[in-house]
Each structure stands twice: as structure tokens, then as C-alpha cells.
Amino acid sequence: MRTTSxxxxxxxxxxxxxxxxxxxxxxxxxxxxxxxxxRGTELRQMVTRFNAVQPECSVVPIYAGNFFxxxxxxxxxxxxxxxxxIIQIDRTATATLLASRDRFYPIRELMSAASEPFNxxxxxxxxxxxxxxxxxxLMALPFDxxxxxxxxxxxxxxxxxxxxxxxxxxxxxxxxxxxxTQAAGYACGLTTGRPSWVHIENFAAWHNLPFATYANGLDPxxxxxxxxxxxxxxxxxxxGEWQSVGVFEYSGPNEDGPNGRNEAAQKxxxxxxxxxxxxSSEYAxxxxxxxxFEFEIGPLxxxxxxxxxxxxxxxxxxxxxxxxxxxxxxDRCVARFFGYLISAxxxxxxxxxxxxxxxxxxxxxxxRAQGYYAVNPGTNIAVQTLELHPxxxxxxxxxxxxxxxxxxxxxxxxxxxxAGTISAQTALDVSxxxxxxxxxxxxAKQAAQALTSQHRLPTAILSRTxxxxxxxxxxxxxxxxxxxxxxxxxxxxxGRGRRSPNV
Numbered sequence: 001m002r003t004t005s006x007x008x009x010x011x012x013x014x015x016x017x018x019x020x021x022x023x024x025x026x027x028x029x030x031x032x033x034x035x036x037x038x039r040g041t042e043l044r045q046m047v048t049r050f051n052a053v054q055p056e057c058s059v060v061p062i063y064a065g066n067f068f069x070x071x072x073x074x075x076x077x078x079x080x081x082x083x084x085x086i087i088q089i090d091r092t093a094t095a096t097l098l099a100s101r102d103r104f105y106p107i108r109e110l111m112s113a114a115s116e117p118f119n120x121x122x123x124x125x126x127x128x129x130x131x132x133x134x135x136x137x138l139m140a141l142p143f144d145x146x147x148x149x150x151x152x153x154x155x156x157x158x159x160x161x162x163x164x165x166x167x168x169x170x171x172x173x174x175x176x177x178x179x180x181t182q183a184a185g186y187a188c189g190l191t192t193g194r195p196s197w198v199h200i201e202n203f204a205a206w207h208n209l210p211f212a213t214y215a216n217g218l219d220p221x222x223x224x225x226x227x228x229x230x231x232x233x234x235x236x237x238x239x240g241e242w243q244s245v246g247v248f249e250y251s252g253p254n255e256d257g258p259n260g261r262n263e264a265a266q267k268x269x270x271x272x273x274x275x276x277x278x279x280s281s282e283y284a285x286x287x288x289x290x291x292x293f294e295f296e297i298g299p300l301x302x303x304x305x306x307x308x309x310x311x312x313x314x315x316x317x318x319x320x321x322x323x324x325x326x327x328x329x330x331d332r333c334v335a336r337f338f339g340y341l342i343s344a345x346x347x348x349x350x351x352x353x354x355x356x357x358x359x360x361x362x363x364x365x366x367x368r369a370q371g372y373y374a375v376n377p378g379t380n381i382a383v384q385t386l387e388l389h390p391x392x393x394x395x396x397x398x399x400x401x402x403x404x405x406x407x408x409x410x411x412x413x414x415x416x417x418x419a420g421t422i423s424a425q426t427a428l429d430v431s432x433x434x435x436x437x438x439x440x441x442x443x444a445k446q447a448a449q450a451l452t453s454q455h456r457l458p459t460a461i462l463s464r465t466x467x468x469x470x471x472x473x474x475x476x477x478x479x480x481x482x483x484x485x486x487x488x489x490x491x492x493x494x495g496r497g498r499r500s501p502n503v
Contacts, residue, residue, distance in 0.1 A: 028057060029326070029333050029493050030084035032064040034318065035144070038285055042353050050340050057333035059086070070247045078103055083323045085334050090318045092404040094131055095217065097321060098139060099401075105322045105331070107138040107338070113328075114335030121341075122360045126386035127315050130218065130397030141321035141338050142359040146281035147313045147382035150301060152177075153186075154294040156274040160184040167378075168296025171238065171461065174275060174301050178247040181274045188345070193254050193264040193278030196410040197316055198300070200227055203235055205395035206300055206385075207307030217399040222443065225435045228428035231306060236417060236424035243418060249273060250418035253411045268295075277301075280314055280382035283355030297378030311395050313385040317356065337498045348372075357382045372384040401442025406435040 035043045044061055053057045062084070078100070089097060097104065111118035119130070120138055127142040154164035160180040169172045178189020192198055204211035210226045217223035242248035249272075251264035268276035269289055277300060286295065302309035320341075322334050340346055347363035350356060352372055358364045364383055367373065373380045391397075400406060413427040422430075 026243065028060045028335075029330050030433070031059050031061045031086040031088075031337075032084045033061055034064055034066055034090070035088070036063065038135050038288065039144075039281075039354055042284075042350070046341075046346065046350065050337055053340075054336065056336070057329070059337050064088075065321070078323060082376075083325065085322060085326050085330050086337070087321045087323070088318050089140070089321055090404065091145075091316065092407060094140075094319070095399050095403060095442070098131075098133065098399070099449075101133055101139055103323055103325075104139055105324055106133065107141055107322075109137075110322055110331060111335050112336065114332040116335040116339045118339070118416060120288070122362055124357070124359060124361060124364070124383070124387065126312065126392065126397075127357065129391065130282035130315070130399050131319050137381045140321045141341065142280075143318065143320045143341065144356055145319075145353075145359060146275060146279040146314050146356050147315060147380075148194075148202045148300045149241045149280045149381050149385075150174075150298040151268060151276045151278065151282070151286065151295055152298060153181075153268070153271060153274045154296050156181045156184065156186055156271065156293070156417040160186075162331060164294070167296065168301060168310045169299065170304045171235075171301045172304070175242065175247055178242070178274065180294065182246060186274050187246060188249045188267065188273035190275040190277070191249045191251045191264045191267045191273040192243070192276065193251070193262055193282065194316070195250070195253060195414050196346045196407050197313040197314075198277050199235065199239070199414075200232065200410055201398060202300060202313065202314050203232065205312060205314045206302055206310055207231060207306045208392055210394050211398060212400060215396060217401075218396055219393075222440075224439065225400075225432040228425070229302070232428055233424045235303070236414075236427065240417065240424065250258050250415075252415065254278075264387045277353075280316065280357065280379075281355045284353060297381050299381050308394075310385070312388045312391055313382075314395065314397060315357070315386065339364045352376075352379075355379070355382075357386065398467060400439055401446070405438055406431075410440070 031047065033040075040063065047059050047061045075239050097170070108118055108120060123138070123142055126147075128138055131138060131140045131142070133139050150167055152167055156366070157164040157177070160177070160183065162177055162180055168177045174190055181189060201211055204210075204227055209229065209411060212223045212225045212227075214221035214223040239248050239250075243250060249267065251267060254262045254264075258269075262278075262282070264273075264276055264278060265282060265286065267273040267287070271293060280297070283297065299310070300313060320338070322331075322338075326334070341350075342360055342363075344362040344366040347358050348358055348367040348370070351358040351363060351367060358367060364380075369372065410431045413422070413431045416422045417424055417427040470482055
């Protein structure tokens with residue numbers, strides 16, 4: 001309480017000294033994020049560096065929980081007067097947020113209003129395509145993004161008489177390598193993290209197969225899941241056969257949050273499994289955790305008898321959204337921070353520290369010029385597979401309603417399949433049927449909300465015509481300094497009154 005009083009007294013002095021101008025200055029903007037552990041540390045350090053190089057405002061990073069709780073929190077606070085100004089949201093929520101696109105700034109508009117340089121063409125096509133509006137404008141800033149890769153134990157390959165510099169390129173190659181390493185004494189050939197994303201979503205794109213109709217939801221129309229087809233069934237059946245002989249081990253989906261566990265990564269770290277498919281974003285954690293053996297990165301394997309493979313992989317991860325309704329100073333602070341994030345040196349440093357892909361061609365070139373890829377072989381594989389070929393109608397991305405819960409359904413069915421209780425065909429049929437029910441319900445809900453919204457003012461307008469608007473109207477009869485203090489005080493109270501995540 002004593003600390004709070006000191007803060008409020010300091011705010012009072014600042015407001016009275018700067019009068020009305022200070023009332024609209026952005027002391028700070030909140031950045032709700034979903035990063036914990038090492039990635040959370042890297043994020044906080046990056047924000048600290050931004051705050052140190054410019055004096056006008058500060059960005060305050062606040063951990064908002066995993067992406068499920070963060071998404072729910074965001075949808076709640078958007079209806080209040082003072083939502084956070086930067087929100088990290090997983091790409092699975094893109095359709096949900098785009099359905100409320102009028103509540104968020106297009107990135108070009110945000111940057112232009114703040115006179116911050118912005119060139120949308122600098123972003124790699126693979127990272128930008130799924131979060132654009134009907135005009136092709138980015139609605140969120142690409143940030144925490146990665147692609148699937150194959151990690152492999154080079155020491156195990158050497159012991160098995162395999163070339164440690166040559167990762168298996170195809171799934172038959174993986175099986176042969178697994179048999180060789182098993183003969184050399186290793187228990188498990190392959191495991192995987194993020195099974196749905198790697199072995200269903202990316203399997204579709206990598207083999208140029210439809211995951212869903214209407215360009216996986218990116219084209220107008222009632223998109224529906226379509227991955228219960230023979231190529232997917234064969235792939236799962238093969239993994240199931242491999243599991244029976246130790247070539248493959250199912251490790252479940254990754255757990256989110258600060259106490260989340262990646263069982264597949266643990267099997268790789270302990271050398272129980274020699275190969276491991278997962279996100280390129282696991283690279284930093286692996287590099288700092290592995291002891292006693294060398295590892296390297298290869299591309300996601302493909303089936304050589306599929307004429308569409310290899311095509312290109314799909315991005316995974318999250319984007320930064322900026323809600324409307326802030327002051328000009330706050331919006332300017334957000335724009336300046338976004339400009340900092342996408343600058344080549346900062347983006348390259350983030351890419352190298354985390355294993356995320358560089359989101360811009362400039363950052364990719366900057367990293368290459370530094371010699372990073374020569375010293376760290378395989379760390380450019382994720383970008384190479386994302387950009388291997390121009391994306392097709394099946395490999396541009398995925399944008400489906402309630403997709404986070406669709407993913408949960410797929411993961412549940414995959415768990416049942418690898419437990420031996422259902423067939424691959426049943427697992428995919430149930431996933432498609434239940435997933436399509438969720439997507440249809442999402443569409444019906446959005447249609448109903450669209451009708452309702454025709455009879456009420458947009459949230460951005462309401463946020464400016466509430467109590468703050470009344471106070472602003474009274475400013476003409478206030479002494480300038482006193483009025484400024486009231487405005488700042490009311491705004492701070494509004495911020496404290498909303499439901500906030502843990503700091």
C-alpha cells in the first residue's frame with residue numbers, strides 16, 4: 001500500500017507539472033504475452049533494451065498464461081475501456097480475432113499514424129499470409145513464429161555407421177536410420193512433439209494436400225476439415241507399425257505454461273530417442289540443455305512416392321495484436337516498439353536466441369552475413385522449408401474458427417490411436433466430424449454477432465465516449481493542470497479495474 005501511495009503521488013506531480021499535455025502522454029503500455037521459462041527471459045531482456053534506448057514511454061511485459069487463457073482474457077477485456085495495447089495470441093485464434101477486426105489496428109495503419117517506417121513486403125510470405133484482411137493488410141505483427149524440423153543425435157548416427165552430416169530426408173530414410181541406431185544400442189528411433197501440428201497440419205502442406213476446403217479457410221466460404229484421406233491414414237498407420245517395433249514412440253502433445261513438460265524433448269535429451277520432430281523454436285532450449293552428445297537439425301521428412309512432396313511447411317506460433325481505443329501517445333509507443341522488433345539486428349538476435357524463424361528477409365540476410373548459419377549448421381532449415389516453393393492453395397496456411405479446440409480434438413484422437421484403442425481411419429474421421437461441428441458452430445455464432453453488432457456502436461467508439469469522454473468534455477471548464485490530473489487518475493483507475501493476468 002505504501003508503494004502504491006508513492007507511485008500515485010509521483011503520478012500526481014508529473015501530471016500537474018506537464019498539465020494537459022501529460023494527460024495524453026503514454027507513461028507505459030502493457031504487453032500481454034504467453035512466454036515462460038527461457039523464452040520469457042529472452043523477451044523481458046529484449047523489452048528492457050527497447051525501454052533503455054528511447055525515453056518517451058515504457059513497454060511493460062505481463063505474463064498472461066498460456067495461449068488459451070490469454071485468448072479468453074483478451075476477449076473479455078476488449079469490452080472494457082482500457083485493454084492492453086499489445087497482445088500476443090497464438091495463430092490458432094486468428095479466425096476468432098479477425099471476426100472482430102474492427103477492434104484492432106491493421107499494422108500499416110498503426111505504423112503510418114505514428115510516422116514509423118513500414119514495408120509489408122519485407123516479411124517472409126510464409127509468416128504473413130494467414131493474418132491478412134480482405135485487402136491484404138497485416139492485422140497482426142509476425143513475431144514468435146517457427147516451423148517443424150527434425151532434430152537428430154549425431155553421436156548416435158556415428159556409432160551406427162551413419163553419416164552424421166546427412167539427416168534422413170524421407171520417412172523410409174528415418175526407418176532405416178532408426179533400425180541402425182537400435183542395432184547400435186539405442187532404444188527408440190523417433191519421437192515427436194506437437195503431433196497434430198507436425199504430423200497432420202504440416203504433413204498436409206509438406207505433401208501439398210488439403211487440410212480443409214476453401215484453401216484451409218483462407219478463401220471465402222464454409223471451410224470444412226478434409227484430412228481423413230488415404231495419405232494421412234497411411235502415415236498414421238505407418239507410425240503405429242513403427243511404434244510396435246520401437247522405431248517410433250508416441251510422447252503426447254506438448255504442455256503449455258511455465259510448468260509445462262515436453263515429453264518428446266526429454267526423450268531426445270536423455271538419448272532414449274535418436275530423432276525428434278518438433279518446432280524449430282525448441283532449438284534454444286535443446287542447445288542449453290543437451291549434455292554429452294552433439295545434435296543437428298534436418299528438414300521434416302516426406303514420403304517420396306507422393307508427387308506433391310516436398311512443397312513447403314507451415315508456420316506455427318503467435319502474432320502481436322494491437323487493440324484500438326488507446327491514446328495517440330500509446331499508439332505511437334506501440335508503433336515504435338513494433339518498429340524496434342522488426343529491425344534486422346533485433347529480429348536476427350531473437351531468431352538466434354530462440355530458434356524462431358526470422359520474420360523478415362532483412363533479418364534473414366543479416367543473420368547469414370554474420371556467419372551464424374555457418375557456425376550453427378541447420379539453423380536455417382526452418383526458413384528453407386517454409387520458402388522451399390511458392391505456397392499453393394493447400395500450403396498457404398490455415399485459418400479456421402475455434403481452431404485451438406479443433407487441435408485439441410485431433411490430439412485426443414491421436415492419443416487414442418497410439419494407445420491402440422482405435423484405428424487411424426477412426427481417429428481421423430472422428431477428428432474431422434467433431435472439428436467440423438466446432439467450425440460450423442463458430443460460423444453460426446459469428447453470423448449472430450454480426451446481426452447484433454448492427455444495432456450497437458463499435459467498441460472503439462464506446463471506449464472513447466465513456467467516463468473518459470465525459471471528463472474530456474468537462475476539460476473546457478477546468479483549470480488545465482487540475483483537469484490533466486483528473487484525466488490521468490481516471491485512466492489509471494480504469495486500467496486497475498479490468499481483469500489482468502499475473503505479472
